[in-house]
Amino acid sequence: MIVTTSRYASRASRDLAKKVAEENNSEYLARGKKTVNALAETAWKKGHEKVLVVEEHDEKPGFISELLIDHWGKWKWGKKHEIEKHDKG
16 A cells, blocks of 8 residues: 655655654655555555555645455555544644
């Protein structure tokens, strides 16, 4: 599995993506200007069937979306998981 962010992600989203990758013994991939098609192709070539994308809401990590890839390299969006908000203090 590969973990990445939405394009132009904040530091908080990149840090969360790296943490999720580490906790799941997965690969973190810096998104840069890669399209969803490019992400899916990269994952497929590496033998992965899923990409997790940390997406932002109000400039903070808000959701983790699944990108599912079949054995032919075709992709579709899977589940979208809301990230729990934790108040500090």
